[in-house]
Amino acid sequence: MTNIKKLLLIDGSSIAYRAFFALYTQIDRFISPSGLHNNAIYAFHTMLRNVLATEQPTHVLVAFDAGKTTFRTEMYADYKGGRAKTPDEFREQLPFIKEMLAAQGIKQYELANFEADDIIGTLATLAENGDFDAITVVSGDRDLTQLTTEKTTVAITIKGVAELEIYTPAYLLEKLGLTTAQFIDLKALMGDKSDNIPGVTKIGEKTGIKLLLEYGSLQGIYDNIEQMKVSKMKENLINDREQAFLSKELATIDLTSPIAIGLEDTIYTGVDYDKLKKFYQEMGFNKFLEELEGATEKVVEAINFTVVEETVTDDMFDENQFFYxxxxxxxxxxxSIIGFAWGDETGIYVSKNIALLKSFNFPKNTYDFKKNKVLLARHAIAYPVVEFDTMLAKYLYSTIENNKISTIAGLFGLDLPDDDVIYGKGVKRAVPFDEILFDHLARKIDVLVKTKAPLTDKLRENDQEKLLSDMELPLANVLAKMEIAGIKVSGGVLSEIGIENEKVIENLTAEIYELAGEVFNINSPKQLGVILFEKMGLPIIKKTKTGYSTAVDVLEQLAPQAPIVDKILKFRQISKIQSTYVTGLLGEIMADGKIHTRYIQDLTQTGRLSSVNPNLQNIPVRLAEGRKIRKAFIPENASSVLLSSDYSQIELRVLAHISGDEHLISAFNNGADIHTSTAMRVFGIEKAEDVTPNDRRNAKAVNFGVVYGISDFGLSNNLGISRKAAKNYIDTYFERYPDIKNYMGNTIREAKDKGFVETLYHRRRNLPDINARNYSVRSFAERTAINSPIQGSAADILKVAMINLDKNLTAGGFKTKMLLQVHDEIVLDVPDDELVAVKKLVKTTMEDAISLDVPLLVDENSGKTWYEAK
Structure with missing residues (x-):
C-alpha cells in the first residue's frame, strides 16, 4: 500500500479565478487583519484541503499561466481576446495563494509561452508512461477532460469550487457520447467563447456531437464533406475548414511542453508548519490556525478494537456506550448494513455479523437513530429510543456545516478520514478490506465517545438540551415509524395519469407547432428563443450568455401578448409532472406496493423537515394535473381512509403571538378571516362583505410578503400593480399593525448584537452576515432574521404535535398510522371504525400542541385517496 504513487495536478489559474467568484457575494466578510481581500485564498485553500484529504497523493503540483502571450496567440492573435479585465480584488490575492501553496509544501510551476494546461498535460503524460498508479487533475476548465485515461481522472469544479464532477473516459462517453479524442474535435467544431476559439459558424455542442458520432472525427467529417446533403451547415463547414483545424490546434493541450522540472520535483512531503501558522495569522484564518496548532501536537495513533464474530458477552456491553x-x-x-460498532473509552467492538443484533442490548447513545431504527426493522430487530444522538446534537448546535462524523471530529480537534477517503466516490465507491473497514468504524466510535461531552456543553450553553431530548429525539422515533410504514401508491393510477398527460402533451405540441408555423424542439431554450423573439417578434425581456432567456418569469410576462406562450408554459408544467411525478414515482414504488420516503431531519436551518427519495413535499397542488397525482396515494386496506389534518395559517398565528400586535391577535381571537381583516385595515374598507376576492388576494400577498421582507418592487410584481401603489400598501400595513413593525426592528437589532435569532423552542439560526458591509448580503440576513423565528417556531410546533399525536395514538390502542408530514399537514391511514375518534383526537392534539395568544386551528378532510382527503 505504501508503494502506491499518486500524482495530483491542479490548474492553479483556473481554480484561483473560480475560487474568487465562489465567495464573491461575501467578499466583504473575507478581509485579512491588514485589509487584504482573501475570499479567493480561503476558497482555494478549502478546496485544496478537501482534495488532499480525498486523494492522499504522494506527488503534487499546482500549475499557473505565465502570462497572456503564449504559442497559441502567435498562431491566432485573438486567442483569449475580449476577456473582461481581471478584478483588482482578485489580482491582489494571487501572490498570497502562491505563498499559501509554498507553506503547504506544494510545488508550483509556470512556463513562459505555455499555459497551465500544457504543464499539466505534459506531467500527466510522463506519469502515465512511468510507474505511477493514478493521476488526478483538478481544474475549473472542462477543456482538461481531454486528458482522461484509464489512469488519469479529471475533476472539474462545479458550484464554485465546493464540488467536483469526476471525468473518466467512461463518464465522458456516458455524458457526451464522445471519446477524449473526439472531445477535442468537438471544441474545434463549436469553438469556445471563453477562450475566443472561433470554431465553425453556427455549430453548437448538439450539432457537433451529432457530426462526430456520424463521422468519427473532425478529419472524418471533412473526408465525407462532399457526400453531405446541401445545407447551410455544410456551407459553413466548407467555408470554415481552415478555421476548424486552427481551432483544434488551439484547443489541444500540448503533452510535450519544454518543462524544466520532472516528476521527482513534485514529491509531496507535507506542510511547513511554521510558514503555514504565520500565513494563517496574517490572513486571520483563526479556525485553520486552531486546527493546525492541534495537528502539530497530535500523532495519529493506532486504535485498539476487538472484532466480534459470534457472541457478544456481558463484559462487552454497557448502556452508556455508543452504537453505530x-x-x-x-x-x-x-x-445493506456493511458493518457496525459499539463501545466507549474502555473498549471498542466491531462486527459484520448482523445476527448478533437480534439479541443485542443496545446502548443509549448513537449517531443517526432514525437510520438505525429503519435499517434494523428490515431485519425484524426492534431498536429502542436512545438518550443521545450525536448527529442531531451537532445539527442543533451548528447548521452551517454538514453533520458527518468527520466534520464533528474536526470541530473538536479530532482526526477522522472522510468516508470518501475510505470507500471512494461515485462508481469507485466500494466496501474495503475488513481491516480498513473495522479500523474506520472503530475510529468513528472513538469520535462519538469523545465529542458527547463538549456537544452537550454547547447545547447547555444555548439552552437547547430539551430541544434535543424532548423534540428531536422523540421526533426521530416518530419519523422512523412513518418511514417504515410507508404509503401505498397505485402504479395503475399513475400509469393512467401518465397516459392522459401524454395526450395533453401531444395536443399542446401540435398547437404550439401550428402557432409557430414550424416544427422545433420546444425543450430547447435556444430554438424557442429564435421562434419567440426573432420569428414572432415578441419583446426581448432578458438575455443570457447563450441567447434569449425563456425562463418562467419571462414567459409569464409574455403570455398575455401571444397565445403560444401560455401553451408553452402549460407544456412545461405537464412535462415536469410527467417526468418527475409520474415516471419518477413509479420507479420509487417498492416490492410491498408502497413508497418509503426518507425524512431529512438535520438539513434546514429553520428546523423544517425535508423529504427525499422521493420528495413527497413537492407534489404540485396548484395545477389540476399536479393535484391528480395524489389520486394514486391510497390507504393500505380497503376498510381504511386517508385523513389529512392541516394547520390553518400557522405562521401568521405565530407572528401574532411573537409580535404581540393587538390588531392581529384580536382578529384571530374573534375568528375573523385574517386576509379579509387585513384588507379592511390596509385598504380602508369598512365592512367585511365589501371586501372583494381581489382585495382579499392582495391582502394575503401583503400579509405573507411583508413578513418575509418583500420589497415594493417584489410586491408590485406579485400583484401586477405599480411600485408606488405597492409601497403605499406596505407603509399602510405598518401603520395599521405597528407592533409588527416594532417586532421586525427589534429582531434585527438583537440579531446584529447577538449574531443569531431563536424560535420559541430555542432553535437557533446563526446570521454571520447580519453586519456585512455589502447591502444585498446584509439585507438578506435581515430578512432571514425576521422570518426564521416565525417559520422555525411553526416547524417546531408541528414537530411537537407529531410527537404528542404518536403518544396519544399508542396510548389509545389505535391501529391508525401516521404516514406523511408535508409542510403544515399530517397524513394518516385510519381504519373506518376509528375515523370519528381519531379525527377528534388529531384535531385536539394538534390544536393543543402549544399555548399561544391566539388559537391554533386545524382543517381536516378524509377520503379513499390523498386527493379526496385534501
Whole structure:
C-alpha cells in the first residue's frame, strides 16, 4: 500500500479565478487583519484541503499561466481576446495563494509561452508512461477532460469550487457520447467563447456531437464533406475548414511542453508548519490556525478494537456506550448494513455479523437513530429510543456545516478520514478490506465517545438540551415509524395519469407547432428563443450568455401578448409532472406496493423537515394535473381512509403571538378571516362583505410578503400593480399593525448584537452576515432574521404535535398510522371504525400542541385517496 504513487495536478489559474467568484457575494466578510481581500485564498485553500484529504497523493503540483502571450496567440492573435479585465480584488490575492501553496509544501510551476494546461498535460503524460498508479487533475476548465485515461481522472469544479464532477473516459462517453479524442474535435467544431476559439459558424455542442458520432472525427467529417446533403451547415463547414483545424490546434493541450522540472520535483512531503501558522495569522484564518496548532501536537495513533464474530458477552456491553451502523450509501431503505460498532473509552467492538443484533442490548447513545431504527426493522430487530444522538446534537448546535462524523471530529480537534477517503466516490465507491473497514468504524466510535461531552456543553450553553431530548429525539422515533410504514401508491393510477398527460402533451405540441408555423424542439431554450423573439417578434425581456432567456418569469410576462406562450408554459408544467411525478414515482414504488420516503431531519436551518427519495413535499397542488397525482396515494386496506389534518395559517398565528400586535391577535381571537381583516385595515374598507376576492388576494400577498421582507418592487410584481401603489400598501400595513413593525426592528437589532435569532423552542439560526458591509448580503440576513423565528417556531410546533399525536395514538390502542408530514399537514391511514375518534383526537392534539395568544386551528378532510382527503 505504501508503494502506491499518486500524482495530483491542479490548474492553479483556473481554480484561483473560480475560487474568487465562489465567495464573491461575501467578499466583504473575507478581509485579512491588514485589509487584504482573501475570499479567493480561503476558497482555494478549502478546496485544496478537501482534495488532499480525498486523494492522499504522494506527488503534487499546482500549475499557473505565465502570462497572456503564449504559442497559441502567435498562431491566432485573438486567442483569449475580449476577456473582461481581471478584478483588482482578485489580482491582489494571487501572490498570497502562491505563498499559501509554498507553506503547504506544494510545488508550483509556470512556463513562459505555455499555459497551465500544457504543464499539466505534459506531467500527466510522463506519469502515465512511468510507474505511477493514478493521476488526478483538478481544474475549473472542462477543456482538461481531454486528458482522461484509464489512469488519469479529471475533476472539474462545479458550484464554485465546493464540488467536483469526476471525468473518466467512461463518464465522458456516458455524458457526451464522445471519446477524449473526439472531445477535442468537438471544441474545434463549436469553438469556445471563453477562450475566443472561433470554431465553425453556427455549430453548437448538439450539432457537433451529432457530426462526430456520424463521422468519427473532425478529419472524418471533412473526408465525407462532399457526400453531405446541401445545407447551410455544410456551407459553413466548407467555408470554415481552415478555421476548424486552427481551432483544434488551439484547443489541444500540448503533452510535450519544454518543462524544466520532472516528476521527482513534485514529491509531496507535507506542510511547513511554521510558514503555514504565520500565513494563517496574517490572513486571520483563526479556525485553520486552531486546527493546525492541534495537528502539530497530535500523532495519529493506532486504535485498539476487538472484532466480534459470534457472541457478544456481558463484559462487552454497557448502556452508556455508543452504537453505530454503517451502510455504503445514503438510502437505508435499500442499502445493506456493511458493518457496525459499539463501545466507549474502555473498549471498542466491531462486527459484520448482523445476527448478533437480534439479541443485542443496545446502548443509549448513537449517531443517526432514525437510520438505525429503519435499517434494523428490515431485519425484524426492534431498536429502542436512545438518550443521545450525536448527529442531531451537532445539527442543533451548528447548521452551517454538514453533520458527518468527520466534520464533528474536526470541530473538536479530532482526526477522522472522510468516508470518501475510505470507500471512494461515485462508481469507485466500494466496501474495503475488513481491516480498513473495522479500523474506520472503530475510529468513528472513538469520535462519538469523545465529542458527547463538549456537544452537550454547547447545547447547555444555548439552552437547547430539551430541544434535543424532548423534540428531536422523540421526533426521530416518530419519523422512523412513518418511514417504515410507508404509503401505498397505485402504479395503475399513475400509469393512467401518465397516459392522459401524454395526450395533453401531444395536443399542446401540435398547437404550439401550428402557432409557430414550424416544427422545433420546444425543450430547447435556444430554438424557442429564435421562434419567440426573432420569428414572432415578441419583446426581448432578458438575455443570457447563450441567447434569449425563456425562463418562467419571462414567459409569464409574455403570455398575455401571444397565445403560444401560455401553451408553452402549460407544456412545461405537464412535462415536469410527467417526468418527475409520474415516471419518477413509479420507479420509487417498492416490492410491498408502497413508497418509503426518507425524512431529512438535520438539513434546514429553520428546523423544517425535508423529504427525499422521493420528495413527497413537492407534489404540485396548484395545477389540476399536479393535484391528480395524489389520486394514486391510497390507504393500505380497503376498510381504511386517508385523513389529512392541516394547520390553518400557522405562521401568521405565530407572528401574532411573537409580535404581540393587538390588531392581529384580536382578529384571530374573534375568528375573523385574517386576509379579509387585513384588507379592511390596509385598504380602508369598512365592512367585511365589501371586501372583494381581489382585495382579499392582495391582502394575503401583503400579509405573507411583508413578513418575509418583500420589497415594493417584489410586491408590485406579485400583484401586477405599480411600485408606488405597492409601497403605499406596505407603509399602510405598518401603520395599521405597528407592533409588527416594532417586532421586525427589534429582531434585527438583537440579531446584529447577538449574531443569531431563536424560535420559541430555542432553535437557533446563526446570521454571520447580519453586519456585512455589502447591502444585498446584509439585507438578506435581515430578512432571514425576521422570518426564521416565525417559520422555525411553526416547524417546531408541528414537530411537537407529531410527537404528542404518536403518544396519544399508542396510548389509545389505535391501529391508525401516521404516514406523511408535508409542510403544515399530517397524513394518516385510519381504519373506518376509528375515523370519528381519531379525527377528534388529531384535531385536539394538534390544536393543543402549544399555548399561544391566539388559537391554533386545524382543517381536516378524509377520503379513499390523498386527493379526496385534501
Amino acid at each position: 451502523l454503517e451502510i455504503l450509501g445514503e438510502d437505508y431503505h435499500r442499502d
